[in-house]
Amino acid sequence: MDADLSIKRTRDAICQASQGSWRFLVLAEVANFAVLRRHLGRSRADTVIVDVAARIADTLPDARVMVAGRDTAEIVFESEARLALDVAIAALEIAFEDPFDIDGESYVIHIQLGAAAASAHRDEVLLIEEAEHALREARAERITIARDVTGNPAAMDRAELSLDLTRAIEKEELFLQYQPKVHLRRQEVTSVEALVRWNHPTRGLVLPNDFIPLAEESRDIVALTLWTIRRSIADQKALAASGHDLRIFINIAGALLADKRFVRRACELVQASGAQLGFEITETSVIRDPESAIANLKIFADIGIVIAIDDYGAGLSSLAYLKQLPARELKIDKLFVTQLTSSNRDPLIVRSTIDLAHALEMEVVAEGVETQAAMALLSVMGCDMIQGFLISRPINLDALIHFLDDGKYQALAADMRAPFNRLATVWKRA
Secondary structure, eight states: OOHHHHHHHHHHHHHHSOOOSEEEEEEEEETTHHHHHHHHOHHHHTTHHHHHHHHHHHHOTTSEEEEEETTEEEEEEEESOTHHHHHHHHHHHHHTTSOEEETTEEEOOOEEEEEEEEETTSOHHHHHHHHHHHHHHHHHHTSOEEEEOTTOTTOOOHHHHHHHHHHHHHHTOEEEEEEEEEETTTTEEEEEEEEEEEEETTTEEEOHHHHHHHHHHHTHHHHHHHHHHHHHHHHHHHHHHTTOOOEEEEEOOGGGGGOHHHHHHHHHHHHHHTOOEEEEEEHHHHHHSHHHHHHHHHHHHHTTOEEEEEEETTSOOOHHHHTTSOEEEEEEOHHHHTTTTTOSSHHHHHHHHHHHHHHTTOEEEEOOOOSHHHHHHHHHHTOOEEOSTTTOOOBOHHHHHHHHHHOHHHHHHHTTTGGGHHHHHHHHHO
């Protein structure tokens, strides 16, 4: 859908809403759309948003509800009280706990909500932009995000924020948090993923979904990623001094895989330090320029950097590229993991992906593991490692060292099979 047309239509809807002191725009996105598409087929999945919009309209009868895309609905309303937005969000979250009957089968549709609130006289375009920012944050944090445009210091001007990012890299306003990956058979943390955060001096915490796209547009992504590599190297030394020898994985943007200067500088940093690093890349980043990307990934692999394929299954999964990549790890996207114990098809997809990765001599990491039941089933399927809130949220270096010293995660991994003794027999026999 054309972006200008979408903004115009939303602006018109906002203006047509009943008058009040506050204006609200809520963007409702089908979070498990990719999974539904695999289950239902593309044609039927593309109409699911109509069912979603209908339930929203039933839940909020005074709001204007519009289909904004194949997986997104827009909700516009006004009220005299700011509290009305919180009430509406709570009502929507309750409404979507009930499954949908789609062609005679029951499906739970997970919606991600990003909302913005503004006084009635504020610019409608700013309200739209803030709602879009909120939805990006909601995707990253997997919680509902609501942002107030009126008097909100977090209402971000992209151009200004982009200039601030350049200075942030130089002034060390960035910091890293680490999320552990537990090896199920060894019952130990064997690596961690480094996640960049920005502590802005006036805006406070700026989430990656707000500044990573800006970094890619401005080419600050080169300096940002090199900073991440240097900080990871320093933190790895601190971990080693505390008795923890862990590989640190860093996310690498697709544009960098064709940048010869970045590749050369990254290799220099790794070789000079002797660090044990891994680079996580997505399949779509390879598809941009396959020849350069594959060649440079082989250069990284040749100097001991472990290549991991991130978010496998979320985009266009191509076996033609998969077999050419020098990857040693494959990370199954959390979209499949979050419904692993409640879906009929997701376990089949996950198990076949694990088998495929093992056939290609790769270890498998499951992202987004939040329940013991999911961990147990993944273990039964032969998954090698898990990562997610069940083990730990992303944490600072000092907290990571305490987490590793404490070792409570080992007890969690040790008794994971108990709830699934019967299911284990079924899956192994299947």
